[in-house]
Amino acid sequence: MGTDAPEQSRPVTPNVPEKPALEGLEDKLNAAWQAERLYHFDESASRDEVYSIDTPPPTASGSLHVGHMFSYTQTDVMARFQRMCGKKVFYPLGWDDNGLPTERRVQNYYGVRCDPSQPYDPDYTPPAKPAKNQRDWDAISRRNFIELCEKLTVEDEKVFEDLFTRLGLSVDWRQTYRTIDDDSRAASQRAFLRDVRSGNAYTADAPTLWDITFRTAVAQAELEAKERPGAYYRYPFTTAAGEKVFIETTRPELLPACVALVAHPEDERYQHLFGQTVTSPLFSVEVEVKAHQLADPEKGSGIAMICTFGDMTDVTWWRELQLPTRALIGRDGRFARETPEWITDEAGRQHYQQLAGKTVHSAKEAVVELLRQQDLLDGEPTQITHAVHFYEKGDKPLEVVTSRQWYIRNGGRDAGRREELIGRGRQIDWHPSFMRSRYENWVEGLNGDWLISRQRFFGVPIPVWYRLDEDGNPDYEEPILPEEHQLPVDPSSDPAPGYSEELRGVPGGFIGEQDVLDTWATSSLTPQIAGRWERDNEFFTRVFPYDLRPQGHDIIRTWLFATVVRAHSLHESVPWTNAAISGWILDPDRKKMSKSKGNVVVPDDVLDRFGTDAVRYWAASAKLGADTAFEEAQMKIGRRLAIKLLNASKFALNLGVTEAHVLSGDDVSVLTEPLDRALLSRLATVVEQATEHFAAYDYARALQVTESFFWSFTDDYVELVKDRAYGARGEQAQASVLAALATTLDKVLRLFAPILPFATDEVWRWWRTGSVHGQAWPQAEDLGGIDGDPALLDAVGEALSGLRRAKSDAKVKQRTEILSARIAGPAQAVEHIASAQQDVQAATKARSLELVSGEGAEEITVTDVELADPEQV
RNA sequence: GGAUCCGUAGCUCAGUUGGUUAGAGCGCACGCUUCACACGCGUGAGGUCGAUGGUUCGAGUCCAUUCGGAUCCA
DSSP: OOTTOGGGGSOOSOSOOSSOOSTTHHHHHHHHHHHHTTTOOOTTOOGGGEEEBOOOOOOTTSOOOHHHHHHHHHHHHHHHHHHHTTOEEEOOEEEOOOSHHHHHHHHHHHTEEEOTTSOOOTTOOOOSSOOSSGGGSEEEOHHHHHHHHHHHHHHHHHHHHHHHHHTTOOOOTTSEEETTSHHHHHHHHHHHHHHHHHTSEEEEEEEEEEETTTTEEOOGGGEEEEEEEEEEEEEEEEETTOOEEEEEESOGGGGGGEEEEEEOTTOGGGGGGTTOEEEOTTTOOEEEEEEOTTSOTTSTTSEEEEETTSSHHHHHHHHHTTOOOOOOBOTTSBBOSSOOTTOOSHHHHHHHHTTTTOBHHHHHHHHHHHHHHTTOOOSSOEEEEEEEEEETTOSSBOEEEEEEEEEEOOSTTOHHHHHHHHHHHHTSEEESTTHHHHHHHHHHTOOSOEEOEEOOSSSOBOOOEEEEOTTSOEEEEEEEOOOGGGOSOOTTTSOOTTSOGGGBTSTTSEEEOOOEEOHHHHHTTHHHHHTTTTTSHHHHHHHOSEEEEEEEGGGIIIIIHHHHHHHHHHHSSOSEEEEEEEOOEEOTTSSBOOGGGTOOOOHHHHHHHHOHHHHHHHHHTSOTTOOEEOOHHHHHHHHHHHHHHHHHHHHHHHTTOOGGGSOOSSOOTTOOOHHHHHHHHHHHHHHHHHHHHHHTTOHHHHHHHHHHHHHHIIIIIHHHHHHHHTTTTHHHHHHHHHHHHHHHHHHHHHHHTTTOHHHHHHHHHHHSSSOGGGSOOOOGGGGTTOOOOTHHHHHHHHHHHHHHHHHHHTTOOTTSOEEEEEEEEOHHHHHHHHHTHHHHHHHHTBSOEEEEEOTTOOSOEEEEEEEOOGGGO
């Protein structure tokens, strides 16, 4: 055989394996992608070439969940589409290791606790084994604690990175950040200081929601209402004239903290009392009866105690009616030990002694007991269930405690700003669009500014100090702020600028702020952190505002809203132009998946069983915003599709399809067969629709369109052209089909690439150079010059399935010969069938077909099928 | 109490601006060792689109009421 045989100019059968399989593709291709630096961000790109994604940083100390695979795949699919469309995709990923889950994990793992008053010990090493008793744990400085956190979370983060890599996320792993690292802490403090200087952050001594277990203030966004049993207690206040005014309350223990009674201004029952005073039972404190529209005439007796403070409604009344403060519950959740000075009646003072120092629960029992003893309780308490506010991580009801805290203006106390933030929401394209109303709902329901200080030890310190006057009293009005170049700072161990450490806590010296920032105050800055804000502002302008924020709908009120607030005040901009909101993963029985129910599926196990592409298929078949069941059935379908793609591609390539057969340019004369032109015309439509849907963030419909084309391609088209492809009808007819097959394969691989990155790239590497993920997204115009009629495919498909049906009905093999058959239908359809008649006959082993153009016929019918004797096959 | 989403075949879901006979996959039934694929192929049976009323020549699609499920906020 001569080496210069003419066949050599056309490469035959590239590297197609004998038995293609999905197993092993993940490791092989991930290694290749990494070596090829396929997903590295091109930092020289200009803003209009960039597509930037503000990816959610997972809590690495939390557990891995199928929900991670679901939502992160959806984002990756969109990232891959944009990349193929020619965008330079900025797709970083961070780790949220700054928060309570990490704090707890580090404590328990090492047996340490954070005590900001401890000095930093550069040589500290944690105990080999955590001490059994928490009392014996090492108390270490915040800086030492953060160092331990950084050490431990690195290991947790590796596990996540491995999963995400296995999932095929096209993240640029060089662009990672951690919300507790130096850059993130500096960014968080910098943003805080900018907000302080612009007046968007301020400190105030005010009633705030307080968790007595964690001993920290809590923001509105962290509330959770839980239904709890309770009871209405009914007892009377008394007017000067001796009239009894009954109130009903679920919190009788707050009676000594009562500052007024309140009823609705239009409530006829109480008109005569407004402005008068009444005397409280047990404590004999005189309080005024006030009118306010928040009092609900339907609730209890329609008249309520205002106490400072039972809940946030009390705070509203207190503020709007300008009432005195009579706070009794302390930060430990206990009643004040000192008898308050506003109780002057001797009997009242003795009564209070029975509450002093008690917990809320015991105080309630004591007050009820006192009321009973004095026969003041009207009837038995009415048992009810009512909504009680809890901290989302806490297990005791929240109290309201007055304390000095830091706030960021978020429109909760300012209608103008609220409108601006709603306006920002309208500058964002929401996917799905109805998610915007959740945002607006939340903004409209805000009742105070964002409380950002937390009385925790671990977190980003609030970077301020306070001067102490000659008597040692701190000056909260004029905090000492660091210079930005000093950041990050820790006021608990770094001295205030201009002071030496010896002056800490000394009159005339300073004290450091002890509180840390709410974790959302840092994670609301992910665009700035990942985008190197103020570290590399040239870079920042290439990515900000971002193109996309993907996230779950449960954190619209927290992460999403907080990010908008920060971008609004820091940059007078939206943080991103699109928000893609993923749904939740539900059990197959439609219950929310949760760890406590023991129904969590382990991601690695699922990937082992079905393969990454199959799992991605499941995730990508769900629309954004749709809560989706964990469906293994759906993964099996995805697996089937991926395997089919391998096999069909192998078949086409073994027929001799090569890169040279892929049509490019305007010369389509090789397509001599109408059937082949019809296929590619339909493909052009598919490309057009898939592109449209992808661009509208509807990857699920893009997949559907592509998938449905692909299956009809393998089931009908490939079956029809097999004979011709083998050369049964000569070189020209064969060249036509090879061009159609090559072009279809080329486009289909690209169309599926964002969703099935492994199978598509595997096939790509069999016959092409590079990676499919480095290729351009297909254009319908590439197939524009082809004069084909897609209706031909439908007509031929009808004929094909009619002939198959005849064999199926006769229960014979599909390769049984047809001696003759009659196909009738509308003229146009019959003409189409006639133009592909030889392919139809070859595919159905029909010796002769009679095509009848029926006058007025509406559909294609296949009749008079005469089959050969099956035995003679 | 306010807001939002959902209700289409046994199951999971598509059905763009209202337009012939409502689609897919799974499952089910009946067949087929067809030379890419038995991790496969072919064929078929399944639905008065939650209910009622309205707008319209025409409603799964728009409006109102209502029932059921879910979520967010108060």
